[in-house]
Amino acid sequence: MSINVNGDTALPTRTALQQEAVERLVEAVGAERVITDPDVLLEHGHDMSVDHADALAAALVRPGSTEEVSEVLRIADDLVIPVVPQGARTGVVGAAAAMPGCILLDMSGMNRILHIDEADQLATVQPGVINADLGRAAREHGLYYPVDPGSVHISTIGGNIATNAGGMRCVKYGVTGDHVRTLTVVLADGSVVRTGHDSIKGVAGLDLTRLIVGSEGTLGVVTQATIALEPLPGEAAGAAAYFPTLEAALAAAAEAGASQHRPSALEMLDQPSIRAINAYDASADLPEDAAAMLIVESDTLGAAVDDVAEYERIFRAHDALRVDVARTSAEVDRLLEIRRNLHPGLLAAYEEVLTEDIAVPRGRLLKLLKVIEHASTAFGAPVATGGHVGDGNLHPIIGYTSADPASLERARQAFAFILERTIELGGTVTGEHGVGTMKHASIAQEFSPRLRALQVAVKAAFDPRGILNPGRKL
Amino acid sequence: MSINVNGDTALPTRTALQQEAVERLVEAVGAERVITDPDVLLEHGHDMSVDHADALAAALVRPGSTEEVSEVLRIADDLVIPVVPQGARTGVVGAAAAMPGCILLDMSGMNRILHIDEADQLATVQPGVINADLGRAAREHGLYYPVDPGSVHISTIGGNIATNAGGMRCVKYGVTGDHVRTLTVVLADGSVVRTGHDSIKGVAGLDLTRLIVGSEGTLGVVTQATIALEPLPGEAAGAAAYFPTLEAALAAAAEAGASQHRPSALEMLDQPSIRAINAYDASADLPEDAAAMLIVESDTLGAAVDDVAEYERIFRAHDALRVDVARTSAEVDRLLEIRRNLHPGLLAAYEEVLTEDIAVPRGRLLKLLKVIEHASTAFGAPVATGGHVGDGNLHPIIGYTSADPASLERARQAFAFILERTIELGGTVTGEHGVGTMKHASIAQEFSPRLRALQVAVKAAFDPRGILNPGRKL
Known part of the structure; x- marks a missing residue:
């Protein structure tokens, strides 16, 4: 632009x-x-x-x-x-x-990986390191950085920390904040503190590290971080399954997600998403009569194939039209790549999109999907929904064309309607993208006045003159 | 008393x-x-x-x-x-x-379990619920609460939240804070807020939930919590291994803990601990010539026995004198019970004990154990060390007799020496027990003045008149 x-x-x-x-x-x-x-x-x-x-x-x-x-x-x-x-x-x-x-x-x-400690499975990084670069460096040391937001190839670890970014592997490995051990932070007055502990556990002092994670640049500027890495996972296996109804897909996801066979990814794509992905890349060849598809992965060492056999059983018990099993990491990666094509596919279809990022307890996902369908119809805005159903986190993507201001207005109305109903369902207006300016108004609906005042007071404790990203987030 | x-x-x-x-x-x-x-x-x-x-x-x-x-x-x-x-x-x-x-x-x-939601794997509890009671209730619903501090049968979930309590399963499942989804909190002025999100992910607002967890009653009073439960783990397997030297035991622990075979518990007991446990319960029958023993558990569904075969290989490669393999959850529980006998065993031996709770990056554990040995010798205080070596968290336990004030003085000197050296090693003075009044002085050594001032400012944002547990924690 x-x-x-x-x-x-x-x-x-x-x-x-x-x-x-x-x-x-x-x-x-x-x-x-x-x-x-x-x-x-x-x-x-x-x-x-x-x-x-x-x-x-x-x-x-x-x-x-x-x-x-x-x-x-x-x-x-x-x-x-x-x-x-x-x-x-x-x-x-x-x-x-x-x-x-x-x-x-x-x-x-400030984009250097300063050190990788293999024994303690830690990376010391500057904030400008690209997420995928950390992932590659970790693998060179036989280690694994599991947090993979959609922006994995372009976003920075500092940005991931600022938003507490998630992604597809959160369902097993947690979000960015679960991997931040220490932060070097410049406070608003220019003083420098180091929060957190190099050790895995530590309860000396208040947990300012987790407070700064996700604070969207309002509390301080992160200039260095110690990131906990994981052992390399096992060879993955997975499956894609296609369902006749949203109800069947969500029931299958609920059972697979809650099972003892812990998936390392559990994703859903609805019918508009399936069609957009096919249109973007015909080689995907997804069945367009399916109301929704699920993609599941297990990377449990020595048990992934058995895990996936169990997911397949669950999917078939929930009337799956078809189940495609992936028996290697490479085959599973191809399935996840299909999932990753949703956003570019919709951009290709609609020129511009508004991306939602709502989360509810998993048991309320069907209600939320009905809200999204309703919003699309009621406001005449095209919506395709993909999501981390294992986490209860959906990304309805609303298409519009900047040449047609009315289409943007319809998209905005659908966007606002979905946020409002998400709050009514006991959910949150942002699972992993943040508040910024786009969802500022929704915070007033989601939080009580006293809770907002408390957040503002905490912000003031860090930044009494209000110079850091003022008016954002809170 | x-x-x-x-x-x-x-x-x-x-x-x-x-x-x-x-x-x-x-x-x-x-x-x-x-x-x-x-x-x-x-x-x-x-x-x-x-x-x-x-x-x-x-x-x-x-x-x-x-x-x-x-x-x-x-x-x-x-x-x-x-x-x-x-x-x-x-x-x-x-x-x-x-x-x-x-x-x-x-x-x-206020000790009622208000609700267990099987679909969303959540428990809504009052703070006075005993940890083990939540564990039992979860199992009745086919679910699992993995956080098991040593005090599991006597401590409350509210107390666990106040200290961010850990335990033996943290190495795989994380600490209390990793399982707290929402908190109902009464603030110092009597107003009531609900922090966090019912959904798994959520980044609206600052993460006050994690700030309150571990704050030892200084920020607010928790009156209700939503606790994330886990699917039941698989049938466990495990092993106890005995080593000729601390060096060998720690090298084996490092390799097992960092391996792709993720243990669900990885504990160490040194020779004084082994002897105290034998004296307390002769049926333990541990080899007293061993310098240290490790206890490892895997509860990975479908892979636990294979995991333990790999741990056994690692232990033998590090010169284990003996490896006893446990092939069922019941057999592993017996091993963990031996570990749990350390504290009562030492109380039986010494009447009174000071319990340390220090943590370092795992790679520095051997140095820390040398510090502990030195403290015991230099101050003439008996010390037995057990610990969550998979987390780098040790509990040296220092014996004394209240009838002999000099023995308490020696214990205190050893205690203070160990804390000081832990900080020098880049560790923390408390991994999971908290600061309270006992470690207040150490906080000034561990934290910079600016970081302490920031923590005090955050406390003031919650409690401007300083009525909640003043002078503690910070």
């Missing part, structure tokens, strides 16, 4: 305060790390969310060290200028979008 | 403020729930730690509902009287001990 800065959008004049900030930043970290070129600022002004006002930052800073981040925050805190930390800007809720006159803190250059 | 209140210890006169508090408490929750009998107050004045000053509370309140807890805190906050929440008082660090003139809040009567 590019904007002609010499066209309609008049560039605001830099205020004296912003000018002072830029001068002090240059002095502190060097001119080569402080970018004020409006083209760059506008390009870095947004993440992958639909909501961004093309706000112009005062400057973009590319720090190279914890000390430089500290210098930047000291200046920002002194001048009370908002700071927006950014990773790869792959977020979809606007948490990393610019606000007018802010300092953008681009952490993507 | 009882104290003759008519003897040396003069009872302090109740102040006008305390008198007012008692009157308002009686008015708010009824006389039958407000206890002022000094015998009861003294009995409830301490937990299982050695450090308690027999401080006399102004009153003990036994609330029956969230609303009553709210009433109590409203009064305490209004009068600025400290409140100490208590569960079963099985803690060993003084977090639940009385402070002079405080209100003790005895949560043990």
Whole structure:
């Protein structure tokens, strides 16, 4: 997305305060790390969310060290200028979008894997490391980093920490926060703390590590993290199963997900998703008469094939139209690749999409899918739903065309309706993507005023002058 | 432990403020729930730690509902009287001990399991539920609660939440906090919030649930919790192995713990522990010439026996003197029972003990064990060490006799020395027992001043007048 800065959008004049900030930043970290070129600022002004006002930052800073981040925050805190930390800007809720006159803190250059400790199965990383790069490095040491958000090849560990990112393997391995052992964090006043414990267990002090994970850059800027890795899993096996009704698919998923045979992935795609994936990649060749499909994986060493035999039995008992069994990791990867084609497939079909990220207790998934179907019909917005059904986390994806503003409006209405009904079902408006600006209004519905006030008070304990990503998340 | 209140210890006169508090408490929750009998107050004045000053509370309140807890805190906050929440008082660090003139809040009567949801594998419980009772109830529904601290038969879920309790199965299943989905919490001002999400994933708002877990009653009073249960594990298998040296035992533990065959328990006992257990229960019949023993369990469905064959291979490759294989859950339970006899065995041998709870990255365990050996020799204090080596969490237990004050002094010196050296090794002074009053001084060594200030600021955001367990934990 590019904007002609010499066209309609008049560039605001830099205020004296912003000018002072830029001068002090240059002095502190060097001119080569402080970018004020409006083209760059506008390009870095947004993440992958639909909501961004093309706000112009005062400057973009590319720090190279914890000390430089500290210098930047000291200046920002002194001048009370908002700071927006950014990773790869792959977020979809606007948490990393610019606000007018802010300092953008681009952490993507701090991208070194500093150390991998094989004995303790730990990686020490800078925040700009791409998730898949950590995964590859871990495998080189005979280890495994299981957290694989859809953005695995483009998002950073720092961004994953900021959103507490999930993915397909969470159902067995947990989310990002379950793998963060320690964080080096620059606080709003520029001071540096290290939270957490290098040991697996540790209860000295309050658990500030888990508080900072998922805080979307509102509590501090992570400049280093110790990440717990896992032993390599066993050779995987899996299955894809196609069902005549959503009811049958969800009943099968519930039984497989709750069984003693713990899946390492348990995904669902509904009929619109199946059709979009076929249209995107004909080699997928999914049966389009199926109301829904499930993809399941087990990576339990020595038991994966037996696990999958049990899933197959469960799927057939729930009237599966067809079950395709994958007997190797490579075959399972092909199934999961089909799942990963949903988002690009829908982008190909609709040009633009709004991606939901709602979660409910698994027993309420059918009700939630009925809400989604209703929203699609009632508002005339195309919706395809894929989801981590093993976690109760769905991603309804709503298509629209930016050339047709009415289609965006319909998409927004469907989006808001689904969020509202999710809350009524006792669910949450975000399972793994975050709040940002997109779901800010929903937080008021999901949380009581007292709980919100408490969250704001905690934020103030970290950032009394409110310079870190103000107005986001809370 | 009882104290003759008519003897040396003069009872302090109740102040006008305390008198007012008692009157308002009686008015708010009824006389039958407000206890002022000094015998009861003294009995409830301490937990299982050695450090308690027999401080006399102004009153003990036994609330029956969230609303009553709210009433109590409203009064305490209004009068600025400290409140100490208590569960079963099985803690060993003084977090639940009385402070002079405080209100003790005895949560043990709120002990109902309100609901078990089989489909979503969730239990909704009051805080006074005994851990083992939740475990039994879960099994009746075909489910499993894996967190089994040593106090499993006597400690409450509320107390487990307050300390983020661990146990032998953490190495596979994580600690208490990994199983807490939501908390109903009464804040210091009496207001009630519900934190967390009923769904498995959820990133709306800051993660206050994990912040409250392990906060030792300093942030709020938990009156209800939703606990995630697990599917029943498979039939377990396991092994006990005996080693000629600590080095060999730790090398074997490191290899087994880091292997793809994920153990569900991995415990170590050193020679003094082996001897104490034999003395306590001759039927254990452990080889006393071994420098250390390991106990390992796998409960992986369909793979436990294979897993244990691999552990046996590892143990023999590390010069095990003997390996006893357990082929059923019942046989493994017998091995774990031997491990559980360490604490009672040492109490039988020494009358009184100080129990350490230190944790380091697993690769530093040998260094830590050398520190412990040195402390025992240098200060002349008997120390036996058992521990969750799979987690890097050790419990050196230091014996003394209360009839001999010098023996307590030696024990304290050894205790302090071990804590100090643990911090130098990059470890933490508490893996799962908490800070309370016993390790308060160590926190200043483990944390930087800025990190401590941040923790205090977070505490103030929850409890601005400082009435909840003041001076503890932070």
